[in-house]
Amino acid sequence: MLTPHPDLPHPWLDMSKLPLQIWILALGRLLSEIGSGFTLFYAPIFFVQQVGLSATSVGLALGSASISGIAGRLISGTYADRWGRKPVLLLSTVVLAIACGIFAVTNDFPTLIAGCLVQGFGLGLYWPANEAIVADLTTGETRRFAYAITRLADNVGMGLGIIAGGLLISSTGAYRSLFMIDGISFCFFLLTIAVGIKETLRSQKRSVKFFDGYTTALRDRRLLVYIIVNIILTIYISQTQTTLPLYFSGFVTQSTTRGFNPQVISTLFTGHLLMTIAFQLPVLKLLQKLSHSRSLMISGGFWILGFVCITITGTISSYQLLWASLGLGLFALAIVAYTPTASALIADLAPSSLRGVYTSINSLCWAVGYAIGPPLGGWALDRSTQFAHNFWLGLAATVPLVWAILWWLEGLMTVDS
Secondary structure (H helix, E strand, O other): OOOOOOOOOOOHHHHOOOOOHHHHHHHHHHHHHOOOOHHHHHHHHHHHHHHHOOHHHHHHHHHHHHHHHHHHHHHHHHHHHHHOHHHHHHHHHHHHHHHHHHHHOOOHHHHHHHHHHHHHHHHHHHHHHHHHHHHHHHHHOOOHHHHHHHHHHHHHHHHHHHHHHHHHHHHHHHHHHHHHHHHHHHHHHHHHHHHHOOOOOOOOOOOOOOOOOHHHHHHOOHHHHHHHHHHHHOOOOOOOOHHHHHHHHHEEEEOOOOOHHHHHHHHHHOOOOOOOOHHHHHHHHHHHOOOHHHHHHHHHHHHHHHHHHHHHHHOOOOHHOOOOOOOHHHHHHHHHHHHHHHHHHHHHHHOOHHHHHHHHHHHHHHHHHHHHHHHHHHHHHHHHHHHHHHHHHHHHHHHHHHHHHHHHHHHHHHOOO
C-alpha cells in the first residue's frame, strides 16, 4: 500500500528487524557480484583485443543476452510462484556458472553468442526469484530497507570485483581467469542459497497454465501505470552505463584534445559507484516517511539536475571534471532513491501468490529499458554535436511526464487503499 511509512525507530539502525535469511542472501549476492565485477568492464576488451573479434560482433553478442533474458524472466516468474523461489534461484546460479565456463573457452563468434545467450537466460531466471524472496521475508515496514541492503551488497561486491579484476589484469594479463573466478563465485552463491536459504513460498501451485499469472497481473491498473514509469527510469539508468562514457570520450571540449581520456572516465565511474554505495542507506533514511511514488518523484528530480550538469559538462570550456562529477553524483542519488523503492513498490502491489510474476514483470521493464536506451543514446550521438548536447536536456524534459504518471499512480493507490 502506497501510504507514508509510520514513524519507526530507524529500522536500518536495528539490524535485528531483518530476518537472518536476508543477510545470508545479501552475503551470497556480494560474493556473486565480486565475480561479476571481475568481468563486467574487461570482457569486451578481452574479446576484441585478445580473441580478435570485431567490436560490432561483440556488441551484437552481448546484446543477444537480452533475448534469452526475456525468456528467463518469464519462466522465473511463473515457476517461482509454482515450484518455489529457491529451486529457480539455484537453477539460475548453475546456468550462470555454465555461461562463465563457455566464456572461458571462447575463441570465436558462435561460442561467444552461445555464452551470452546462456548468461542472459541465467540472469533472467535470477532476478524475479531473488526479488520475490526478499518480498516474502519482509513487510512494508522493513521491505525498502531489505532491498536497500541487498542492493548495497550488489554494489559493494561489484566495486570490489572491478578493482580486483583490474589489479589481476594489470599484473598477469590472464583475462580467461576472470571468467573462471566469476564461475567459482556463482558456485559459492549456490552453496550459500542451498545451505542458508529456506523456501519462502507458502503454497505451491502446479496446475496453473504458464501465462495465467501474467494475465491476472496485467489486469492490475496500478501495475500497468507503474510499468510505464519503470521503463522510462530504466532508460535513464541505461544512459549512464552506455551513452554517457561515449559522450565523455568524444564530446567534452578539452584545452588540447576532445574528450576525457580513458583513465579519467574510469576514475569518474569508479567515483560514481562509490557514491552509490555511500548514499544508499542515508537516502533511504531521508525517504522512509514518503510513499513509494513520491520517493520516485524525488528520484526524477535528481535525474533532471544530473542531465543538466552533463549538458553543462559538454558545452563549457572549463571545470568540466567538476560538472561531470556533480552530474554523476546526482545520478547516484537518483539511482539509490529508485532501486529499493521500485522493488518494494512492486512487492507491495503483488498478491503473495503472484510475487514471482510481479517481480518478473518488474525485471522485464529493465530488459525493455535496456533494449531502448542504448540504441537511442547511440542514435543521438551519431547526429550533430549540438544534438548530442541537447539529448541530455531532452531526457530532462521527459521527467515531468514521469511525475504526472506517478501522481496518477498515487491517486490509484489512494482509491484502492
